[in-house]
Amino acid sequence: MTLLAALFSHYRRHPMQLLALAALIVLATMLWTGVHHLTSQARASLDRSELAVAERRQVTRADGKPVSVQDFVELRRAGLCVMPWLEVATPETGRVVGLDPLAAGCFESSPGEDRPWRGELDGAPFVDIREAAGLAKQHWSELSLLVSGADSDAGLPSGYRVEPFTVGPDSGELGESFLLNMDALGVLVLLITALLLRSVYLLGLAQRRESFALLHRFGVPGGRINRLLMLEIMLLALVCIVPGVWLGRWLATGLGTGFGQALEGLFDRPLYAGQKGGWLVPVVTMLVVVLVACLADFLRPLARGLSMGSRWQGGFLMLCLLAGIGLSVWAPALVWLFVAVAVVFVASGILAPLLIARLADWRASREADPLSRWRHRELSVLARRLALPLVALQFAMAMVLAVQALVTTFESTFDRWLAQRLEADFYIEVPEGVDAGLAVDWLAEQPELVSSGVWHRVVRGQATVMEPGGEPGPVVDVFALGPIGPLVTGWQLFESTGAPWQKLAAGQGLMVNEQLARRRGLAVGDLLSLKLGNQVGDFPILAVYPDYGRPAGEVLINVSMLPTDFEAGFQSLSVSPGNLPIDTIASGLKQVWAVEQLTVRDNRAIEALASAIFDQTFLLTRAMTILTLILATIALMMMGWVFFSTRAWYFRLLVVWGLSPRQAAVQLTRLSLSLTSAIALLALPLGIWLTWVLVHRINPLAFGWSLPMAVYPRFWLELGVLSLLVGLGIALLMRRQLTSPVPAPESASALSGGER
């Protein structure tokens, strides 16, 4: 028998342990690869998208009509370097952008310019314009004409103007922030994985201590045993990582569509292209994690050098914890918030098992009953010996708790907000080229609608915020309503003056959305200088309203305040018809506008669609956190079982001393339940703090809007029940060993009196 075979013989005797270790590596690799694949692809798409539009300008028609192929031809004939940019939205692939590489050739010849995209046209979001034109026949599309910087000012034919080019609202660094959030979640998964791997590996080592000692006595040098162990773990890692990566890619593909829709929903930009990812990064990363987790013992001398004694260590960790919490309150940027989260997690992760052990020791010292004292002392041993999987479970529980609270809060808040926004039963698009005022007059003359229904007109467009020096500032969306009535007066407002809706109806000011208020530091009562059409005015801010799910700044004003030269991008009517049938309204409006077709949409259907899209938004985070929790739960159960096996003798001793096997099993169950419920209790404050960080700190910095802080005790109870189930699972697994005959103690630790 070779030395390697002798080492592996441990797993021949404990195949379940080998299977569990392998399953842990496969699952963890799958989870991290899935997340990494999604975020790296989204980041690549974001980079390309941002590079494509970085400081670009476009030519538009002075009369406000959309540009056409004819305009492109005319501009090229005038000698301008312009390139068509055809954006098409399809339900299957999301948004794709069609580009013409030939037309873009002139960009490269212009000084200081390069192609408006990087790399080849290798699929979504960038495709050849021929392909996009094919899709545009059946789907929504928009043509833009990008112009080279060199040509943007000179030689522009009359009837055209040059404007900044953006593909959506200015998301700034929001997309990057969202992906940073996903990265942070991925790092947390990696950390939990490393903790679990290390704990499984250490227990395996503990079980094989006698074998190593024997080999050492047989003359095998310690260094050779270590090298063989390294080889063993490398082989195992390689065998398990490959299927893990494959499964992770499969997971990413499964979640990719929803993830892409989520990103578009959040940022109005095609951030996820969904190409196939590579194998190298996940394989190397997981190999490094496995190696570091299993061979961290080499760092022990260094750790000993830095050690400051357990008394000071506790104080130092507490200081770190407080510093991390303080930093999370004051952190000015997202990156500092992540540092704060890392500090708090590391400190609480080291403190949690110590705290359980010390509390158990303290309880033991105060117990008069020797059996209770034994149980508390045993709990203290367990907390220290199972520290790593316990901390992994604590982290996973805290993460699940926070993400679940965030998602539930978001869903309920968003549902409420959406219901307010879609208060009217129907939504009627005002066709292009017709006078919306005619419809307003007609609706006001319908006695049945006036008596039993309610309606308002919506005008959407854009305005420019003016800087204090009179310079034009950022462009914001305009959301104009009139008449102001019951369809909007029930909206929830973050802050407002007295009677804000009456003042809005009277044209005494405007309201701003949260995003604009945060970005510009605006508060109720401030004056906002705004250029509407060609007129600049100062408007008092009457209220700040929530506006979830997108980054754009927006002002809400009365339609009557819009100047006549205001260019409406889109107009609609929101109608709750009351006793008047919607068909009557639709046919009346068709007559008024002299059109044959009218788009009338049921707002309930729109509400359902919007809710479905936002459900997708958090599908990935929910899936990741639940999978992490499952991973941590299985790992703790397995570790608990393995560790209890090494202590089985002492539970059997209770039977020898006269406890019935059932009574001994009750002691075991109480111990196991105490351990898992203690860690669940410690996960609770960490989870609540993380919830607060997510909704009050990370969300506003990453997305521009905040959510109310809500806690869900029912979910705490569910996690509590889960922790009890884990405890029961460990106890049940162990109970089987109590019923078998009592063997002599095997392990070296038992010979030396066991661990305490």
Add this chain to the structure above:
Amino acid sequence: MVDSLLTARGLNKQFRSANQPVAVLSNLALHLERGESLALTGRSGSGKTTLLNILCGLEKPDAGRLQVLGEVFDSRAPEAGSQAEARWASLRRQRIGVVFQDANLMPALSLLDNVRLRARLAGQSEADCQDWLERLDIGELAERYPDQVSGGQRQRAALAMVFAMKPALILADEPTGSLDRHTAEDVTRQLFDLQARHGCGLILATHDTELATRCSHRLDLGHQPGT
């Protein structure tokens, strides 16, 4: 007072090894009275530990009748397993002390707490526990943990635990097997002194022929059946 502590008749036990039945105990009979000691000898695998386990109810014989401290256990009796288990548990808790070769102590408890735990389970006063440690010359080690004392000191603590429960019968499985000769002699002397002083029965499984000669009776399991 009943002088008969233990009577066994027709004890049979067999295990399966490589799918073949191997008889460990065959029609075994034995009898022990108060104050007597019995040495179980025999080569490794002859069934010494199995017999001790059967005599304290940790294992069930395939057949046979046992009368232990007034309680009768008959393999043919239609008694529910849980009832017999409860009677055995009660005996082990209060009247039968068991000493193994090692690992007799809970590692997370001090020597004194171990003795207290054993006394409490047996329903005895904890007040004498320190005294028992003193009598076994380890009083000053009372607050130490098992891993902080030597093997001999751990075995003395194990004896203190057994005597603190005031047993009627002591079952000892190679109690000095892991100790050096000098310590083993010391521990053995204390075991026999205390057994004689308290008048309890002692059944001792051992390889040590010298130790076996100190017992009033001897049963060589290599030469079954016999009494």
